[in-house]
Amino acid sequence: MRIFQVVIGVLFGVAVFLSLDYILPSRNTVRITNVYNQLIDLNGTNAIFYASPDTGAVETSDGRRDVRFIAAVRPNGKPFVYRNEDTGLIWPPYFKYDSANLHAVASDQVSTAESPKWVSVSAYGWRIPWWSVYPNAIGIRPVAGPDVQPMNWPAMLILGIIGVLLAVVWRAWNRFIDRREGRLVRVEQRVPAAKGGGVSRIRRWWAARR
Amino acid sequence: MALLRFVAIILLFEAAIFVIIRRWLRTTEIIRLEREWDERHPRGDSEVRRLFVQRAMAGFERTWRARLVWLVMIVPLAAILTIIYLVNHT
Numbered sequence: 001m002r003i004f005q006v007v008i009g010v011l012f013g014v015a016v017f018l019s020l021d022y023i024l025p026s027r028n029t030v031r032i033t034n035v036y037n038q039l040i041d042l043n044g045t046n047a048i049f050y051a052s053p054d055t056g057a058v059e060t061s062d063g064r065r066d067v068r069f070i071a072a073v074r075p076n077g078k079p080f081v082y083r084n085e086d087t088g089l090i091w092p093p094y095f096k097y098d099s100a101n102l103h104a105v106a107s108d109q110v111s112t113a114e115s116p117k118w119v120s121v122s123a124y125g126w127r128i129p130w131w132s133v134y135p136n137a138i139g140i141r142p143v144a145g146p147d148v149q150p151m152n153w154p155a156m157l158i159l160g161i162i163g164v165l166l167a168v169v170w171r172a173w174n175r176f177i178d179r180r181e182g183r184l185v186r187v188e189q190r191v192p193a194a195k196g197g198g199v200s201r202i203r204r205w206w207a208a209r210r
Numbered sequence: 211m212a213l214l215r216f217v218a219i220i221l222l223f224e225a226a227i228f229v230i231i232r233r234w235l236r237t238t239e240i241i242r243l244e245r246e247w248d249e250r251h252p253r254g255d256s257e258v259r260r261l262f263v264q265r266a267m268a269g270f271e272r273t274w275r276a277r278l279v280w281l282v283m284i285v286p287l288a289a290i291l292t293i294i295y296l297v298n299h300t
Binding site: 093098 | 294299
């Protein structure tokens with residue numbers, strides 16, 4: 001039973017981490033080499049990584065869609081390709097509807113290896129080449145050189161807010177447990193509510209620490 | 211239009227949470243006031259107690275606790291508008 005709990009807990013933790021890694025924006029300094037459109041067949045298993053059909057993306061009746069792509073090279077010389085699609089309105093909640101504008105900005109920053117223009121691209125998602133999965137570019141801004149890595153403050157802010165919300169929920173849950181157990185103890189032993197750190201396990205541990 | 215539909219769904223969702231939180235807050239406050247009355251007047255008088263609670267609740271509507279519940283309606287929409295601005299217009 002204990003093993004079962006540990007396995008479920010670890011799987012849950014990994015799932016949460018992967019979801020956050022996929023959904024939160026990341027920032028990478030790259031050099032844009034090409035912008036292009038390509039017909040993508042959305043009948044495969046990788047369809048969930050593309051925008052949902054209700055975003056205004058036009059799809060043919062046999063499930064193909066013209067998708068904008070931004071090809072780039074990273075400072076270490078390895079290639080990286082973004083897609084540039086409007087997002088759905090619900091999930092992930094980026095509310096992006098300016099992919100045509102972003103394509104204009106991207107094509108303005110196309111450069112060659114001889115005279116490179118470096119840009120910092122904000123994007124969410126993963127690049128999985130064998131599955132034809134591309135991260136979705138959100139914003140592009142020029143930077144001075146390949147070593148300039150702007151701070152990814154949006155992801156930090158979102159993680160901070162999630163952390164605060166978790167702390168609030170954790171505290172409320174503990175108080176709920178405290179009050180419930182306090183009632184049970186009072187009814188059973190006819191004594192006043194437990195003093196000090198309360199009666200939940202975490203509260204007792206914390207009270208013993210102090 | 212997808213955007214209007216989305217805003218309508220968000221507003222409905224917020225309204226539901228708003229109503230739940232408000233009822234919960236009012237109920238706990240009423241229970242607290244009734245207990246306070248019972249402690250002060252052990253013999254109890256339900257009609258006067260009802261009046262006491264009614265008057266105290268009128269004041270409760272003006273406390274910051276009762277007013278902060280409106281943030282449930284404001285914060286999510288403000289967050290969405292901020293994200294829309296940052297993603298599309300900067």
